[in-house]
Amino acid sequence: MQTLLQLTLANIRSFTRDRAAVFWTMAFPLIFILMFGAIFTGGGSANRVFGWADQDGSSASAELRVAFSALANVELRDLTEEAALADMRTGDLQAVIVVPGGYGAGIASAAQQPGPPIAIAVYTDPTQQSQSADTFRFVNTVLGEINLKLTGRGPVVVPEARAVQTESLTFISYLVPSILGMALMQLGVFSAIPLVGDREKGILKRLNATPLRRWQLVGSNVLMRLIIGIVQTVVIVSVGALAFGVQISGNLLLVAALVILGSMSFIALGYVIASFARTEDAANGMTSVVQFPLMFLSGTFFPIDSMPDFLKGIARVLPLTYLSDGLRQVMVGGTPFSPLWLCFAVLIGFLVICFAISARFFRWS
Amino acid sequence: MAEAAVQVRDLRKAYGDTLAVDGVSFEVTPGEVFGLLGPNGAGKTTTVEILEGLRTADSGEATVLGVDTSRHPDRLKPRIGVALQTAALYPKLTVTEVLDLFRTFYGARGRTTADLIETFDLGEKRSSQTRELSGGQRQRLAVALALVNNPELVFLDEPTTGLDPAARRALWDIILDLRRQGTTVVLTTHYLEEAELLCDHVAIMDHGHVLESGTVKELVGRHFQERAVRFDQIDHLSDTRLASIAGVASVAHEHGEVVLYTRDVPGTIAGVLSMAAESGIDPENLTIRRPTLEDVFLALTGRALRD
Numbered sequence A: 001m002q003t004l005l006q007l008t009l010a011n012i013r014s015f016t017r018d019r020a021a022v023f024w025t026m027a028f029p030l031i032f033i034l035m036f037g038a039i040f041t042g043g044g045s046a047n048r049v050f051g052w053a054d055q056d057g058s059s060a061s062a063e064l065r066v067a068f069s070a071l072a073n074v075e076l077r078d079l080t081e082e083a084a085l086a087d088m089r090t091g092d093l094q095a096v097i098v099v100p101g102g103y104g105a106g107i108a109s110a111a112q113q114p115g116p117p118i119a120i121a122v123y124t125d126p127t128q129q130s131q132s133a134d135t136f137r138f139v140n141t142v143l144g145e146i147n148l149k150l151t152g153r154g155p156v157v158v159p160e161a162r163a164v165q166t167e168s169l170t171f172i173s174y175l176v177p178s179i180l181g182m183a184l185m186q187l188g189v190f191s192a193i194p195l196v197g198d199r200e201k202g203i204l205k206r207l208n209a210t211p212l213r214r215w216q217l218v219g220s221n222v223l224m225r226l227i228i229g230i231v232q233t234v235v236i237v238s239v240g241a242l243a244f245g246v247q248i249s250g251n252l253l254l255v256a257a258l259v260i261l262g263s264m265s266f267i268a269l270g271y272v273i274a275s276f277a278r279t280e281d282a283a284n285g286m287t288s289v290v291q292f293p294l295m296f297l298s299g300t301f302f303p304i305d306s307m308p309d310f311l312k313g314i315a316r317v318l319p320l321t322y323l324s325d326g327l328r329q330v331m332v333g334g335t336p337f338s339p340l341w342l343c344f345a346v347l348i349g350f351l352v353i354c355f356a357i358s359a360r361f362f363r364w365s
Numbered sequence B: 001m002a003e004a005a006v007q008v009r010d011l012r013k014a015y016g017d018t019l020a021v022d023g024v025s026f027e028v029t030p031g032e033v034f035g036l037l038g039p040n041g042a043g044k045t046t047t048v049e050i051l052e053g054l055r056t057a058d059s060g061e062a063t064v065l066g067v068d069t070s071r072h073p074d075r076l077k078p079r080i081g082v083a084l085q086t087a088a089l090y091p092k093l094t095v096t097e098v099l100d101l102f103r104t105f106y107g108a109r110g111r112t113t114a115d116l117i118e119t120f121d122l123g124e125k126r127s128s129q130t131r132e133l134s135g136g137q138r139q140r141l142a143v144a145l146a147l148v149n150n151p152e153l154v155f156l157d158e159p160t161t162g163l164d165p166a167a168r169r170a171l172w173d174i175i176l177d178l179r180r181q182g183t184t185v186v187l188t189t190h191y192l193e194e195a196e197l198l199c200d201h202v203a204i205m206d207h208g209h210v211l212e213s214g215t216v217k218e219l220v221g222r223h224f225q226e227r228a229v230r231f232d233q234i235d236h237l238s239d240t241r242l243a244s245i246a247g248v249a250s251v252a253h254e255h256g257e258v259v260l261y262t263r264d265v266p267g268t269i270a271g272v273l274s275m276a277a278e279s280g281i282d283p284e285n286l287t288i289r290r291p292t293l294e295d296v297f298l299a300l301t302g303r304a305l306r307d
Helices: A002-016 A019-041 A059-069 A081-089 A103-112 A129-151 A171-189 A192-200 A203-208 A214-244 A252-276 A280-297 A309-317 A319-332 A340-361 B044-051 B073-079 B095-105 B113-119 B135-146 B165-180 B192-198 B216-223 B239-243 B265-278 B293-301
Strands: A048-054 A074-078 A095-099 A121-123 B006-015 B018-028 B033-037 B059-064 B080-083 B153-157 B184-189 B201-206 B209-214 B227-232 B248-254 B257-262 B287-289
Touching: A002 A019, A002 A214, A002 B095, A019 A171, A019 A214, A048 A059, A048 A081, A048 A129, A059 A074, A059 A095, A059 A103, A059 A129, A081 A095, A081 A121, A095 A129, A103 A129, A121 A129, A171 A214, A171 A252, A171 A280, A171 A319, A192 A203, A192 A252, A192 A280, A214 A252, A252 A280, A252 A319, A252 A340, A280 A309, A280 A319, A319 A340, B006 B044, B018 B044, B018 B201, B018 B209, B033 B044, B033 B165, B033 B192, B044 B059, B044 B153, B044 B184, B073 B080, B080 B135, B095 B113, B095 B135, B113 B135, B135 B153, B135 B165, B165 B184, B165 B192, B184 B192, B192 B293, B201 B216, B201 B293, B209 B216, B209 B293, B216 B293, B227 B265, B239 B248, B239 B265, B257 B265
Parallel strands: A048 A074, A048 A095, B033 B184, B033 B201, B080 B153, B153 B184
Antiparallel strands: A095 A121, B006 B018, B006 B059, B201 B209, B227 B257, B227 B287, B248 B257
16 A cells, blocks of 8 residues: 555656646646637626716716616716727727716706607617627616606516526536546546656566556556546636636536546556557557547537537547536536436446456556 | 575577577576676576566576566565666656655665665765766666665666766676675676676576576686787787797787787797797787686687677
8 A cells, every 4th residue: 555655656746747747637728718718708798888978967867877887797987978989999898878968958858848859879889789789788778767767657567587597508617527528538548658658668667576566556557647637627627616607516426426437437548558559659649649539529619419410420439528428417517418327337338448458458568 | 505596497488489598597506696698689688587577488497586486476576676777767756756666665674765875876866856867877776776675686687788987887896795795696798897807607698598607717717728928910920930839729810919829828928039039029018818708708609799
């Protein structure tokens, strides 16, 4: 046991002193999350920023401002019309709202007897269709309330907000478990490279000349990768939660079981590669050949359901599909591509097959 | 007689069609330094790896410290120390970490890391990663790793290959120390002067066979009764005249020197001096030397060892 722990410690030391390995296992997945996260969440849920040009300065215009700023996700910037338009052209503002002089007086007289409506100027960029529509939706909501209040009649029909969890995930909560699956896959597959390196350098042979048992050697390698896999999981999940608010809603035990099973399956795949790669360079090439299709065809970046049929067929036979799908199901309640029990079954089967192949073909010297 | 430390009988091992080891037999006495000599590809490393329990022989018998190495390598491994031909070290671990790690493989008994670092003069490098070590330091660390369990028998496969003269001498001192402490050492080398200096017994291997074995003295005596008298070439002394000198068995030329193999050294020298005096020339660099292992190897294989 002491031997196993010391050898695991030695492996962890060797690993953390290898900058390339640390980059691929730690930084690489995080870069994906941060990059895609920034692209796909930027703007969408952030505050709408409107320019607010009050040319009236009456108590009625102040009231209108309060009505706008009371809406969620709206920030008003008080500017002159010219300054606000300049800021909008450089992209700092989504829209500009101008309250004309005489607004307060117009409201007051409209209360006595109805006249022509008072125009509030709303500048939007019609080429930005969704933003423009978004702006008018907000403006109409506010002005509708104001109009109702002024005409003195209460609303006849009002909407009642009810929340329903839809099955489509936001992109970032789809991405976090997928990237975790990808990272665990890489961690396992890359175990081939140092293993072949140790064999090439004669380290495996040298260890074989000591009383060290082979199960201790293999066990320490697996243990070291599992420890790193757990660290990776914690880092990726934390970044997802802290930077993008992706919450883990599922059963933590199931998550842990999938993380460990997935890591072990792909470590076993790493041993299969190490069984057939003679040199460290060959192992490098083979891990690339294995990991890139897994990375791109297992639904890491987009749902498998949206893939063309022949790619769907490929995804169906790739083991990472089942790890990532399972992780999405247990972490963020993702729509199953295949039932969870099947994810576990496929990974267990894959582990057994890889173990059998490497037990048969792995060479120690 | 005490039980042999190593007993090898008619050992055979083939890789595909190549017979790497083809009927090798020898014996190593406890406490001695035993040298397995031969050129690259002679089968030395394969033989040693069978003895270390790393390979199994196709046939024949290999017993180390009374243990059958093919059948019970696990019983043998805790009792021996091994330095492979290439110093196989974890490149990113420090000297101290590697020594500590290997000690745990043997239950942390035997020599302490501090003691080994001191003995092998690695103090300055104790916190350096092994990939930063020089060739000599790597080799010393490899030998230190072979001693972490205080083994009864140490296998050193080409421990000084590629080292500069100073590093080589430092390792020789370590090996001689081991012998003084009563540790049996089995050493392979293709440096014959190293074998002459260190080894009590040697076996010369080529093409998977042991050509000859014994002490260095026995081997030389078996092949050369004569001694060699050498001097710089003197032009008009013909080989026929030199061969007529008393006791001269044969005449050879080497790098501008004349070599006379003779059983009567004083008679031969007197003859050479009087012939030279007739021509009015003093023979230069006149030396007598006994034949060396190099001469034996040349006689056995018909080629020099470093070809």
